[in-house]
Amino acid sequence: MSLFSTYFIIFLIVIVLFYFTILKNRQWVCLLIASYLFYIFCGGLKTLPFLIITTISTFIAGILLEKTQKKYECFIKENKDKFEKHKLKQLKVDNRTKKRIILSIFIIFNLGILAVLKYSGFIVEQINHIFAHNNLNKNIATPNLLLPLGISFYTFQSIGYIIDVYRGKIKADKDIFKFALFVSYFPQIIQGPISRYNQLANQLYDTHQWDYKRAKFGIQRMLFGYFKKLIIAERATIIVDAIFNNPDNYSGFIIFFAAFLYGFQIYADFSGGIDIIIGTSEILGIKMEENFKQPFMAKSIADYWQRWHITLGTWMRDYLFYPLALSKKFNKLGKKSRSIFGNQVGKILPAVIASFIVFLCVGIWHGASWKYIFYGIYNAFFVSSGTLFEKNYIKIKSKLKITDDLISWRIFQTARTIFLVTVGRYMTRADSFNIALKLIKNTLKRFDPWVIIRPSILEIGGIGIYDFTILFLAMILWIIIDILHENNIQIREYISKQDIVFRWTLYFIGIFSIIIFGKYGIGYAARFIYQGF
Amino acid sequence: MKNKTIIIKSIVFIFIFICLWCFFSYFLIFKYNYDEFYTKRYSYYEKEDKNKIDVLYLGTSSIQDGINPNAVFLESGITSFNLGAQTTNPISIYYLFMYAIKFQTPKLIVLDLSGISDKRSPDDEQWEVGYRLFLDTFPDKDLKRKYFVDVIKRSNYKSSWLFPLLRYHDRWIYSRDNSISRYYSGYEKGVASYFTTKSQSWSENLVVNNKNKNNPQIEYYKRIVKECKKRNIKIQAVITPKKELDINYLLSAKQFCEDNNIDLLKFEKLSEINEIGLDTQKDFMDIEHFNYWGVEKFSKYFANYIQQKYDLIDHRNDKNYDNWYENAIAYYEFIENQYKEYNKNPDEYIYYVH
Numbered sequence: 076m077s078l079f080s081t082y083f084i085i086f087l088i089v090i091v092l093f094y095f096t097i098l099k100n101r102q103w104v105c106l107l108i109a110s111y112l113f114y115i116f117c118g119g120l121k122t123l124p125f126l127i128i129t130t131i132s133t134f135i136a137g138i139l140l141e142k143t144q145k146k147y148e149c150f151i152k153e154n155k156d157k158f159e160k161h162k163l164k165q166l167k168v169d170n171r172t173k174k175r176i177i178l179s180i181f182i183i184f185n186l187g188i189l190a191v192l193k194y195s196g197f198i199v200e201q202i203n204h205i206f207a208h209n210n211l212n213k214n215i216a217t218p219n220l221l222l223p224l225g226i227s228f229y230t231f232q233s234i235g236y237i238i239d240v241y242r243g244k245i246k247a248d249k250d251i252f253k254f255a256l257f258v259s260y261f262p263q264i265i266q267g268p269i270s271r272y273n274q275l276a277n278q279l280y281d282t283h284q285w286d287y288k289r290a291k292f293g294i295q296r297m298l299f300g301y302f303k304k305l306i307i308a309e310r311a312t313i314i315v316d317a318i319f320n321n322p323d324n325y326s327g328f329i330i331f332f333a334a335f336l337y338g339f340q341i342y343a344d345f346s347g348g349i350d351i352i353i354g355t356s357e358i359l360g361i362k363m364e365e366n367f368k369q370p371f372m373a374k375s376i377a378d379y380w381q382r383w384h385i386t387l388g389t390w391m392r393d394y395l396f397y398p399l400a401l402s403k404k405f406n407k408l409g410k411k412s413r414s415i416f417g418n419q420v421g422k423i424l425p426a427v428i429a430s431f432i433v434f435l436c437v438g439i440w441h442g443a444s445w446k447y448i449f450y451g452i453y454n455a456f457f458v459s460s461g462t463l464f465e466k467n468y469i470k471i472k473s474k475l476k477i478t479d480d481l482i483s484w485r486i487f488q489t490a491r492t493i494f495l496v497t498v499g500r501y502m503t504r505a506d507s508f509n510i511a512l513k514l515i516k517n518t519l520k521r522f523d524p525w526v527i528i529r530p531s532i533l534e535i536g537g538i539g540i541y542d543f544t545i546l547f548l549a550m551i552l553w554i555i556i557d558i559l560h561e562n563n564i565q566i567r568e569y570i571s572k573q574d575i576v577f578r579w580t581l582y583f584i585g586i587f588s589i590i591i592f593g594k595y596g597i598g599y600a601a602r603f604i605y606q607g608f
Numbered sequence: 609m610k611n612k613t614i615i616i617k618s619i620v621f622i623f624i625f626i627c628l629w630c631f632f633s634y635f636l637i638f639k640y641n642y643d644e645f646y647t648k649r650y651s652y653y654e655k656e657d658k659n660k661i662d663v664l665y666l667g668t669s670s671i672q673d674g675i676n677p678n679a680v681f682l683e684s685g686i687t688s689f690n691l692g693a694q695t696t697n698p699i700s701i702y703y704l705f706m707y708a709i710k711f712q713t714p715k716l717i718v719l720d721l722s723g724i725s726d727k728r729s730p731d732d733e734q735w736e737v738g739y740r741l742f743l744d745t746f747p748d749k750d751l752k753r754k755y756f757v758d759v760i761k762r763s764n765y766k767s768s769w770l771f772p773l774l775r776y777h778d779r780w781i782y783s784r785d786n787s788i789s790r791y792y793s794g795y796e797k798g799v800a801s802y803f804t805t806k807s808q809s810w811s812e813n814l815v816v817n818n819k820n821k822n823n824p825q826i827e828y829y830k831r832i833v834k835e836c837k838k839r840n841i842k843i844q845a846v847i848t849p850k851k852e853l854d855i856n857y858l859l860s861a862k863q864f865c866e867d868n869n870i871d872l873l874k875f876e877k878l879s880e881i882n883e884i885g886l887d888t889q890k891d892f893m894d895i896e897h898f899n900y901w902g903v904e905k906f907s908k909y910f911a912n913y914i915q916q917k918y919d920l921i922d923h924r925n926d927k928n929y930d931n932w933y934e935n936a937i938a939y940y941e942f943i944e945n946q947y948k949e950y951n952k953n954p955d956e957y958i959y960y961v962h
Contacts, residue, residue: 081767081774287614579621583628591632591777596768597731 076116078265078351078603079301079595086113091358095285103280106256106359113261118224125192125223129185130251130258133233136181137240137247137254143173144243178241182234189230192220197443225264227440231390233258236272238394245273253280262352266345266603268366268386275363283360292567293357298585299556300350303343304603305593307553310538310546311340313594317536319504322514327522329532330514334500338493339550341500341604342370345384348603369557374488376457376495387440391433400429419466427463431455446508453499545592633773645800646693646745648792653689654711654747660929661712662920663688665798666701666832667720670848673897675718677797678936679907684915685922687932690798692720695738697728699762702828703755707748709839716842716918717832718910721872722850722896724826724864725857730763795939801900803950807889808851812878816852826864833868842918847874848906849881851888851895873913884909900943 076082090109098105115123147170151163158166199215206213236257239245248254257276318325318333325333346367356363366385373379380388399405405425413421431452438451461468477484498515505511526532533540559566570578663686665671672692680688689712691704705717728735739759746752760766768775836843845865847853853876865872875881881888884906891902898906914920923929 579624582621583624586625587628587632590773591636594778596775596777597733597736597765 076113078348079304082116086116087355087358094359100282102282102359103253103256106260106279107252110256110259110261110264114224114259114264117265122221122223125188125226126229126259127255128188129230129233130255132181132184133237133258134248134251134254136177136237138249139177140174140237140240141247143170143177174241178237181237185230185234189226192222192226194439194443195220225266228267228269229258229264231387232269235269235390235394239272248272248276256280262355263363266348266352267384268349268352268364269390270364270386275361278361286360288571289360290358291571293354293359295567295570295582296354296357297351298354298582298589300347300352300354301589301593302347302549302585303350303553304347305589305595306549307546308340308343308347309594309599310542310549311336311343313536313538313542314546315340315504317538319514322517325535326526327518327520328524328526329535330518331497331522332527334504334514335493335497337500337504338371338497341503342367342383343553344604369561370496371493371554372489372557372561373492373496374485375461375492376454377461379492379496380454380458387437391437395436396429396433399432400426405429420463423462427459430459430462434458441503444507446502446505446511449508449511450499450502453502457495549592629771629773637772637776645792646741647747648794649691649796649798650745650747652792652794653691653708653798656689656712657931658711659713661687661689661714663716663718663914664705664708664712664714665690665692665718665720666705666708667692667718667846668696668722669694669800670722670850670896671718671720671846672798673800673802673893674720674848674903674906675910676799676801676903676907678795678799678939679904680911681923681932682936683908684911684920685924685926685929686911686915686920687923687929688718688797690796692798693738693742694800695735695741697723697726697730697735697738698825698828699755699758700738700742702831703742703746703748703751705832705835707746707751709835709841710748713839714841715920716844716914717836718844718846718914719829719832719870721829721845721847721861721864722857724829725854725860727825730759730769731765793939793942795935795942797935797939799903801903801943802893802897803900803947803954804893805890805899805901806892806894808892808895810851810878810881810888813876814850814853814878814881815855815858815876817855818852826860829864830868833870843868843870844914844917845870845872846910847872848896848898849875849886851892871917873910900947 076086086109090105094102094105111123114126147166151166155163195218199217203214203217236245240247248257253276256279257270257272260270260275260279263270315333315337318329319337322330349366353363353365364386368382368385370379370382373382405428408428409421409425411421412424415421416424434455435448435451437454438447438449441447441450472478479485501514501518502508502511505514533543538546556566570581663680665675665677665688669692672690672694674692675688675690677688677690680686689708691708693700693704696704701719708714726735728738730736730739743752743756743759746755756769760769763769765775833843835841845861847858847861853874858874858876861872861874864870878888885908886902886905891898891905893899893902915922923932
């Protein structure tokens with residue numbers, strides 16, 4: 076069952092009916108059953124044990140962490156006057172160490188499951204390469220392990236929970252079934268967004284009344300998601316696949332165009348899925364975090380990553396970047412680097428290195444392949460150098476009398492960012508890093524921009540002029556909507572204030588556009604790109 | 609009051625949605641009704657004199673393009689009708705059989721087993737057209753409903769069968785003209801014949817191992833066997849001559865026939881084909897279908913084969929079957945005229961259009 080199958084629509088209608096009627100006093104139970112059923116239908120029964128293991132282990136971790144902290148606090152409260160300052164300090168350190176050990180064990184355990192299932196094949200391949208390179212007659216069989224649905228997403232979400240308990244930001248959940256709902260909540264299990272416990276849990280456990288306007292908005296959001304996925308993403312993939320699977324048949328400009336289109340394809344695919352997920356939750360009365368904020372309006376790569384897959388970015392920031400950048404070791408490194416590189420560089424070097432590590436992890440998170448590692452390094456380079464040379468950058472802008480409110484400067488920033496993002500897409504779309512390099516080389520060597528005005532471009536992948544026109548018009552409409560959102564114009568609110576004839580005409584145009592122009596059914600793949608991560 | 613308004617609005621919205629759905633369905637759903645080869649063939653079958661047809665041919669395009677009932681009658685006096693169909697599947701064959709025996713009580717069913725080993729799933733784009741063609745042209749509403757239920761059970765895209773607009777939604781760029789339209793004169797008795805010839809050399813050993821997956825779909829063939837036993841109808845299985853006969857298909861067919869005590873006529877060697885008078889250079893339009901001349905030769909051979917095996921009545925001297933003579937004469941006159949049209953401009957000949 077995929078999010079854009081009729082089974083999912085029927086499933087959702089049944090859940091909504093139960094949620095607001097029969098099980099209206101036990102809505103969280105309804106969601107828990109729905110989540111597990113959804114997981115079984117989508118991921119299969121074989122992968123369910125992994126979800127259960129992560130749920131139980133992180134639940135136990137939370138309880139243990141909180142118990143350890145409570146035990147320490149009670150002990151201190153009772154014995155504060157009996158101990159000297161240095162002893163109290165020692166007890167505090169011991170408590171923190173105990174908690175750290177518990178935290179580490181459970182993080183390593185859950186990340187270990189993820190690592191083994193997702194990366195063991197890649198690691199074995201590299202070991203075999205090393206053996207072959209050294210003429211050793213050894214070969215380890217590449218494991219063919221099942222990758223549970225949404226493992227990257229629910230693992231990160233669960234780890235975020237236990238870190239928040241460790242930090243004392245939230246209290247540990249005492250109800251394992253409610254906690255199981257937080258980990259497995261069905262709309263987000265496939266591809267996020269990665270939620271925080273303090274943002275999501277109470278909403279999941281609370282009772283929500285039926286709200287017609289909220290449900291209407293939720294359905295509209297879902298329709299927009301289907302529009303992006305079925306009309307734009309599935310159409311773009313025809314062109315992108317045709318070019319990337321046979322790059323030698325196309326000029327450099329066309330390859331660049333394919334990489335550019337792939338950026339839109341993956342944005343439409345991922346954000347379309349997120350819209351369906353957020354819209355579904357909205358119907359149920361649950362507000363989820365936004366995962367995108369018009370990334371193609373970004374002014375820089377750093378800005379792009381604050382607009383793209385926002386919840387992964389904030390997760391990395393809160394649970395990796397800050398712990399690294401603010402750690403004692405990095406503090407020492409900062410002091411040392413100030414003495415070597417001067418105050419300006421030395422001050423920001425720890426942040427730059429931490430940023431580099433974060434983006435490397437982001438790259439690795441995407442998949443077990445060198446191309447994703449280099450993708451991480453590529454983005455890390457631009458983000459880090461942006462931070463490192465920010466002051467020089469400001470000086471140059473000032474000398475050239477460029478201010479941020481200039482429209483020409485804004486356009487340049489956006490164009491530059493889109494260009495850099497497109498180059499990055501060579502790596503994520505190509506089958507391997509070597510092929511990505513070859514594609515970049517071909518782009519430069521055989522660059523023929525005039526191919527864009529030749530009619531043959533309309534026949535790439537067999538798409539034809541009609542589908543090309545639909546794709547073009549849909550993308551224009553989507554860009555207009557993104558520009559309106561960037562300027563804080565709430566389209567749903569605006570439409571809801573119009574008269575009923577206008578609203579319903581728009582709704583029917585939207586619904587039947589998706590039904591008629593959507594690419595779905597026999598012959599079309601039924602997956603989201605990020606489902607594979 | 610507010611809830612009442614919402615309910616009324618919702619009902620009106622759904623009503624408009626259904627109207628629009630029907631409107632778009634009318635323009636976008638690809639109907640095979642225009643293929644009069646099937647629609648007229650059924651109506652002519654129903655018009656046949658009751659209980660006068662002794663043999664029915666059922667199966668794939670191999671049999672549809674394989675046996676001419678007019679030639680069989682002239683050769684042996686056996687009355688027959690051809691209900692073979694292209695891109696068909698075991699479920700269609702079974703329901704065609706159930707339809708056919710409502711109008712006639714044949715003594716023999718000739719069952720083409722060419723497709724016995726193909727999965728022929730309704731979700732497979734290659735075979736889906738056969739399912740849709742059957743649904744759009746089959747005249748028996750009761751059997752069509754049962755067929756529909758059986759198809760839905762086997763499909764992973766059930767909604768596209770319940771709501772065809774979901775299947776044909778992306779056909780908006782095509783015209784509504786049916787590209788699979790074949791003329792039916794009324795004299796054919798179900799057979800389809802083609803004038804094109806593909807001259808080809810065949811190996812002596814026709815059995816090959818294409819490493820096709822063996823997915824014997826025998827459930828519906830078994831149902832046909834059961835119904836025939838109930839009605840005391842004999843079955844003759846056949847696999848018409850093919851340039852490449854997959855070994856898995858052959859073994860499935862042999863096993864099925866052995867299990868059900870059915871005779872299987874098959875051709876594993878080129879010499880067996882030559883023995884019955886067929887010439888692979890002149891009598892085939894592709895690697896597994898006869899052209900007009902191949903149909904005529906094979907029909908004559910097959911007529912004698914089943915006459916000897918099953919002792920069927922020779923109606924040639926029976927005045928009650930004079931209309932069969934008249935029909936056969938009309939058919940061959942028609943074919944002669946069509947052949948003249950074909951020779952004028954083979955590329956633009958539209959009698960049989962794929």
